[in-house]
Amino acid sequence: MSRAARATFSSGTIVAVAMMVMNVATYGFNLVAARLLVPAEFGALTALLSLILIANVVALALQASIARRISVHPDHTVQIVHTASRVALAVSLAVGLAVALSSPVLTPAFSFDSVLAVVWCGAMLVPLTLAGAQLGVAQGTGRWGKLAALYVGNGFGRLFGGVAGLLIEPSATSAMMGLAIGAWLPVVLGAGLLRATGTGDVHSRRPLVFETVASAATLLAYFAFSNVDALIARGGFEAHDSGLYASGLILTKSTLFLPQFVSVVFFPSMARDTSHRTRLRAAGLVGVLGLAVVAGSALLPQLALILVGGDQYREVADDLWLFALSGTFLAVVYLLVFDALARRSTGVAVLLWAASATVFAVAWFWRIDIVGLVVTMASVAAVVAGLLLVWPLLRPTPPRDGSVTGLVPGATDADGHVERH
Template sequence: MNRSTRAAVSSGSIVAIAMMVMNVATYGFNLVAARLLVPAEFGALTALLSLILIANVVALALQASIARRISVHPGQTTEIVHTASRVALAVSLVVGLAVALSSPALTPAFSFDSLWAVVWCGAMLVPLTLAGAQLGVAQGTGRWGKLAALYIGNGFGRLLGGVAGVAIEPTATNAMLGLAIGAWLPVILGSGLLKATGEGDVHSRRPLVFETVASASTLLAYFAFSNVDALLARGGFSAHDSGLYASGLILTKSTMFLPQFVSVVFFPSLARDSSHRTRLRAAGLVALLGLAVVAGSALLPRLALILVGGDQYREVADDLWLFALSGTFLAIVYLLVFDALARRSPGVAVLLWIASAVVFAIAWFWSIGIVGLVVTMAATGAVAAALLLVWPLLRPGSARDGSVTGVVPGATDADRHVQRD
């Protein structure tokens, strides 16, 4: 094993453990909330967290954009961080304010008891977006220990803040208040990462904003695709079958997020490396981890059943390996979406929206049950993954920095040089 491989394994292990701790802490909050809140309040909290998940694509996009720029141009790290600190502050305030101002419309639409529930969602998105920028700096500069600390801080910030809010008053609104406060923990831990020490702003802010918006639209398309079957099951199945499908989705999501650390660790290399060897190695690692879960679910269905809810869901026990297979393909697609962001490959969002439409059309026009829907999802995910694997070969001229095509309006000479890179 050479030095670069050992370094990748070491950094991957650190980030993998940190993300596992983050997910366990987040699950711990959900478990406590489910026990302390009455079903109506827990349902409201689930809807609020779904709103956070959707709006958080901006933070993920900002992280990817900053990490890619630093990875491609490490010699301009100071200038990039200088720009990123300004953009992150502005974007976080815009996203948070937009969600908070939507409270008069969202509160009656989702039957929330108070406008403050959505307002606290907006407040939470401010530190989440700032933390996304900090994660991008840590990821782009390869500061894996710092990156791990931010992920752990994210998890424990949610656990401690959310539990404290629910303990004071068991309502969804109070839970969101606690989560909004706890979300500042990773920002505090990464306080030095966005310190703007440079005087020269070589990269103007507009190209970074344009890139972040484009990346956010792609990530939104991915999250729509990865959740379309959950919405179809909820609306098209009986209450009983919908519950069975939801239990299987626990394994799908677990399999999907298990190898998420691979995209985090490999992203800087994907941004720098023009060959396809790195992306194939990363995709192979994700596939290997996913197939291990598939094999385990097929060989030990009773154990898998315990992990998704127990005997009350035993009707779906023999089909759980299909849910793991669906999660495996979704995990590969997730990695390749970030590869596309690293390469600035256009058209990926359109492909993902088409994939969502295909699943929706099949489920809508044909009467398919639980197995039919999960097989449809897995097959569509497999096709999407295959297309994304060959996507760079079909578009070899994709830019690796700056805008996707052409020159962003208002870009400086330095930016135009970066766009031609």
């Protein structure tokens, strides 16, 4: 094993363990909430967390944009961090305020008991977005230990803060208050990442803002696609079948989340690599991890059944490997979406929205059952993964940002660097 391969394996292991701890801590909070809250309040909390998931695409986009810029322009790290700190503060306040101000509309729409529940959602998004910028700096500079600490802090901040809120009062509003406070833990752990010493060329904030918006739009399209079957099952199946499909989705999401550390670790390399070797290696690794889960679910369906809810869902036991297969293809698509963000490739959002429409159309016109829906989802995800994997290989590689020559004095390149002559 070469030195580079050993370094990648080491950093990948650190991040993988940290993200696993984060997911376990998050699951722990959900488990406690399910036990302490009555069903109506737990349903409200689930809806509020779904709102957080949607709005958090801004934090993910900011992380990807900052990490890409530092990876492509390591000699401009100081200036990029200065710019990122200003953008992160403005964007986090804007996102948090926008969600908080939507409380008069969202509260009756989702039958929340208090507008404060949505206001606390907005308050939580401020530190989440700031942490996204910190993660981008740590990821772009290859500070994997710090990156791992931020992920762990995210999980335990949610666990301790959320549980504390539930202990104060077993309500969705109180839980969101605790979550909003706990979300500051990773920000505290990442203190200093958005501060840089040194001087250099002035960087414009506008290109970073535009790239973040474009990346957020792409990620929103991905999350819509990866959840379209859940919405179809909820609205189109009978209550019993909807519950069976929801149990299968636990395995789908687990298979999807398992290899997400790959996209985190490989993202800086994908941003720099013009040969496509990195993206192919990363996609292969994600595929192998996913297929291992598929094989395990097929060979040991009763064990997989325990992980998705137990005997009350035994009707879906023999089909769980299909849910794992769907999660595998969705995980590959997730990796390739971030590869597209790293290369600043356009058109991915359109493809993902078209994929969502395809799944919806098939389910609507053919009135498919549980197996039909999961097979449709897996098939469409496989096609999307294939297109995202092959399409860049058929196109000429564009020049990296900052490589375009001929800029006039004082002009900015694609990343907002002021050129000095």
